[in-house]
Amino acid sequence: MRQVLSRIVSSIITLALVSVLAFAAFNIIPGDPALVALGTEASQEQLDELRVKYGYDKPPFERYFLWLSGLVKGQLGDSFRYHRSISSLLEECIPITLWLSAISLALILAMGIGAPIGAAISSSLEFSARSSPARKKKHAGRLVESLLMSTCAIGMSIPEFLAGILCVWVFGLTLKWFTPGLFVPKSESFSAFASYLVFPAFSIAMPCSAMLCRGLYASLKKEMSSPYIMAVYSKGASATRALFSHALKNAIVQNLALFASIVAFVLSGSIITEKVFSIPGIGLFLVSAVSSRDLPLAQSIVMYIAFCVVLANALIDVAIALIDPRLRRS
Amino acid sequence: MRKIAKATICLTLALAILAIATACTPKPPANTNGNGDDGFKKLIWGSMTEPVTLDPLSAQNTADGRSILFNVFEGLVKPEPDGSLSNCLAQSYEIDEAALVYTFRIREGVLFHNGATLTAEDVKYSILQAQEQSLPGLSAIEGIDANGMDLEVVLSAPDTFFLPYLTVGVVPDGYEDREANPVGTGPFYIASYSPQQNLVLAKHESYWKSGVPLLDEVVVKFAADTGALLSSLQAGVIDGSNVNYVQAGQLDESQFNFTNAQSASVQALFLNNAVEPLDNINVRKAIAYAVDKGQIVQTVFNGHGTLAGSPMIPGLKQYVNNDIADAYPTDIQMAKSLLEKAGYPDGFELKITIASNYTMHVDTGQMIVNQLEQIGIKGTIELVDLATWLSSTYRGRQYEATIISVDGSLSPSSFMSRYQSQSESNFVNYSSEKYDELFSRAIAAIDIDERIELFKQAQQTLSDDVASVYLQDIDSIWAIKKEYSGIVDYPIYVFDFSKIVLD
Numbered sequence: 116m117r118q119v120l121s122r123i124v125s126s127i128i129t130l131a132l133v134s135v136l137a138f139a140a141f142n143i144i145p146g147d148p149a150l151v152a153l154g155t156e157a158s159q160e161q162l163d164e165l166r167v168k169y170g171y172d173k174p175p176f177e178r179y180f181l182w183l184s185g186l187v188k189g190q191l192g193d194s195f196r197y198h199r200s201i202s203s204l205l206e207e208c209i210p211i212t213l214w215l216s217a218i219s220l221a222l223i224l225a226m227g228i229g230a231p232i233g234a235a236i237s238s239s240l241e242f243s244a245r246s247s248p249a250r251k252k253k254h255a256g257r258l259v260e261s262l263l264m265s266t267c268a269i270g271m272s273i274p275e276f277l278a279g280i281l282c283v284w285v286f287g288l289t290l291k292w293f294t295p296g297l298f299v300p301k302s303e304s305f306s307a308f309a310s311y312l313v314f315p316a317f318s319i320a321m322p323c324s325a326m327l328c329r330g331l332y333a334s335l336k337k338e339m340s341s342p343y344i345m346a347v348y349s350k351g352a353s354a355t356r357a358l359f360s361h362a363l364k365n366a367i368v369q370n371l372a373l374f375a376s377i378v379a380f381v382l383s384g385s386i387i388t389e390k391v392f393s394i395p396g397i398g399l400f401l402v403s404a405v406s407s408r409d410l411p412l413a414q415s416i417v418m419y420i421a422f423c424v425v426l427a428n429a430l431i432d433v434a435i436a437l438i439d440p441r442l443r444r445s
Numbered sequence: 446m447r448k449i450a451k452a453t454i455c456l457t458l459a460l461a462i463l464a465i466a467t468a469c470t471p472k473p474p475a476n477t478n479g480n481g482d483d484g485f486k487k488l489i490w491g492s493m494t495e496p497v498t499l500d501p502l503s504a505q506n507t508a509d510g511r512s513i514l515f516n517v518f519e520g521l522v523k524p525e526p527d528g529s530l531s532n533c534l535a536q537s538y539e540i541d542e543a544a545l546v547y548t549f550r551i552r553e554g555v556l557f558h559n560g561a562t563l564t565a566e567d568v569k570y571s572i573l574q575a576q577e578q579s580l581p582g583l584s585a586i587e588g589i590d591a592n593g594m595d596l597e598v599v600l601s602a603p604d605t606f607f608l609p610y611l612t613v614g615v616v617p618d619g620y621e622d623r624e625a626n627p628v629g630t631g632p633f634y635i636a637s638y639s640p641q642q643n644l645v646l647a648k649h650e651s652y653w654k655s656g657v658p659l660l661d662e663v664v665v666k667f668a669a670d671t672g673a674l675l676s677s678l679q680a681g682v683i684d685g686s687n688v689n690y691v692q693a694g695q696l697d698e699s700q701f702n703f704t705n706a707q708s709a710s711v712q713a714l715f716l717n718n719a720v721e722p723l724d725n726i727n728v729r730k731a732i733a734y735a736v737d738k739g740q741i742v743q744t745v746f747n748g749h750g751t752l753a754g755s756p757m758i759p760g761l762k763q764y765v766n767n768d769i770a771d772a773y774p775t776d777i778q779m780a781k782s783l784l785e786k787a788g789y790p791d792g793f794e795l796k797i798t799i800a801s802n803y804t805m806h807v808d809t810g811q812m813i814v815n816q817l818e819q820i821g822i823k824g825t826i827e828l829v830d831l832a833t834w835l836s837s838t839y840r841g842r843q844y845e846a847t848i849i850s851v852d853g854s855l856s857p858s859s860f861m862s863r864y865q866s867q868s869e870s871n872f873v874n875y876s877s878e879k880y881d882e883l884f885s886r887a888i889a890a891i892d893i894d895e896r897i898e899l900f901k902q903a904q905q906t907l908s909d910d911v912a913s914v915y916l917q918d919i920d921s922i923w924a925i926k927k928e929y930s931g932i933v934d935y936p937i938y939v940f941d942f943s944k945i946v947l948d
Contacts, residue, residue: 146835151832158579198624204640288680298642393667403641406830
């Protein structure tokens with residue numbers, strides 16, 4: 116209980132720090148929001164009028180606390196750029212990013228857990244090589260392993276934007292499995308909406324699942340060669356049974372922290388991927404808000420992203436504590 | 446434990462299969478033109494920028510935004526493809542001899558998108574609102590009188606170029622909800638707007654001009670960047686867009702028609718006339734002699750541009766002073782000797798500030814840096830984002846040199862007015878009494894030949910003083926699928942959707 120409380124307090128402190136940084140950063144960068152809004156031919160009076168309207172004539176301290184109090188009350192104010200309330204904009208774009216994240220996470224789990232298990236099974240004879248010397252199979256196992264490791268290395272080293280562009284090119288323009296740019300709103304057709312998101316989700320999942328895959332495979336291999344697995348074998352269990360019933364759980368626990376950072380990364384939205392695939396989620400809005408100096412909108416989105424990251428980390432901490440009894444005590 | 450493991454495997458496999466299945470399901474080809482059996486005719490137009498505002502009476506909009514709203518709002522007069530003005534919401538008009546009083550007869554039977562009928566009061570309200578919002582050119586209005594279908598506009602000083610400013614969009618009298626629910630009289634009305642996604646224009650069924658528009662719906666779809674725009678065009682998600690020559694080269698010529706149009710803006714290497722060493726006319730002349738415009742157009746733009754020698758767009762043919770189009774032919778020796786005369790025999794360092802979102806200006810900048818190197822000027826390019834450019838470079842005038850395209854309206858004075866010494870938009874800090882006098886005489890001249898002559902002299906002055914190095918009007922290329930036709934090229938930057946036909 117005390118642990119949960121202190122976790123909540125530290126999360127709130129983190130968010131408060133982020134709010135200071137977000138506010139300061141967006142107020143330090145050059146570029147006058149009023150000038151961007153009014154364009155090149157605006158007169159001084161018009162500029163001043165707009166600054167007063169949005170409270171930009173007030174000192175930064177006052178503005179920060181006004182913004183913060185609005186944030187706490189859930190009143191985010193109006194966007195400069197879109198002339199409407201920020202909450203209505205967020206209501207539209209957050210679900211899109213959440214769906215994209217959900218599909219990405221499903222793919223990451225499928226690939227990042229499925230692949231190492233598959234590889235472990237096919238090379239499981241290597242783990243138990245000491246009990247049954249099947250040399251040919253051992254050789255095949257090594258091949259699977261090196262294939263998996265090199266695929267992971269490639270997956271991890273491809274930068275996000277390149278992964279996106281590659282997906283557009285391969286699946287969209289060459290194989291024609293989807294139509295680049297044809298984002299369909301959820302309200303129009305859910306299946307078209309979801310199937311469009313599969314490809315950007317795949318490009319997000321590529322590096323993340325490679326990371327998870329590598330981590331999990333390494334842990335599995337270590338577990339499978341540890342003494343307790345020898346004991347399992349000696350009781351007559353098959354390699355598959357040793358893997359699923361004993362090694363896997365321990366291997367997963369070791370990778371939960373890695374998974375937490377992946378969840379936080381995915382939830383915070385992938386700005387570049389959204390841009391490459393023209394998905395109107397928070398990433399696309401953040402880019403446009405920064406370039407048009409729509410400070411209230413940009414600050415709100417940054418706070419949302421920070422909130423997601425903090426929340427994901429806190430939840431995983433709790434989950435690890437629940438799964439791993441050693442941590443519960445300490 | 447075993448059960449959990451099995452369940453995990455089944456779940457992950459199921460998810461993987463599901464993912465692959467959804468991915469592989471053959472989708473019907475993107476039915477983008479919507480030209481189904483019901484005869485509903487639709488165009489999906491790609492745009493890289495969103496309109497900043499949907500209010501025609503706000504001065505905030507970008508050129509792209511205005512070019513789209515051209516289809517939704519109309520003024521008393523409307524630009525025609527040949528550069529002239531035709532009567533639009535005005536049935537007829539008269540200008541008194543002193544060019545002070547403009548009398549309009551409003552067209553009968555024009556309906557707004559909300560069903561209201563147009564009267565002179567609506568026009569009066571719109572023009573006054575636009576004046577309050579500082580839309581260009583309207584400050585000269587002293588009074589407006591509306592009476593039924595008659596409208597009288599009185600100017601404080603004679604201005605023979607006033608008419609083009611009355612293209613300002615008309616909204617219903619007292620209508621304030623212009624941002625959320627825009628209402629105009631144009632061939633299309635705004636059916637919906639989803640930020641970052643699209644703007645839907647639907648046919649105005651009771652449009653006053655019969656026979657147009659020919660399409661039922663135009664969806665303006667926003668693309669996040671040039672790459673997304675290009676892949677959308679290639680995949681057929683959008684039917685047409687304004688593209689640059691690089692993108693045009695990557696599109697399939699059997700599927701698209703290309704129309705070259707002038708962008709109605711002049712790209713220039715703007716020099717801050719108030720900073721050292723650019724305040725020295727010989728230095729500016731040396732730069733003008735060193736910059737090879739022809740090479741820029743050929744190399745950077747693959748020939749898609751019209752050379753310019755003054756801020757006046759080449760499209761306004763009768764007003765352009767053709768004598769100065771090539772006043773400074775590339776001459777490295779001449780440039781070097783001018784630099785020596787100015788006291789910089791070894792050149793100097795020059796920082797060129799460019800807004801990074803304009804790839805074409807950045808590419809041009811790199812070319813210019815190479816060209817200036819030949820005379821010893823060490824150019825460096827400083828990339829800033831557009832917001833910074835607007836506040837520091839344009840408004841704050843804190844720069845040495847910059848590259849941008851500057852647009853205007855159909856009125857020739859709109860391209861020239863910023864060079865007046867006291868103009869708020871004189872971001873090059875140009876100052877010349879001779880120019881100020883020529884310009885004020887030009888806008889007051891009632892005789893058209895005299896007016897043209899004075900504008901030509903004003904351009905000559907700018908060229909003699911090398912206010913900046915004017916480069917070209919960059920072509921904008923319209924790419925549209927072959928089944929569409931009816932693209933009209935205007936001398937100003939607009940997309941006229943009303944005349945586009947789908948076969």
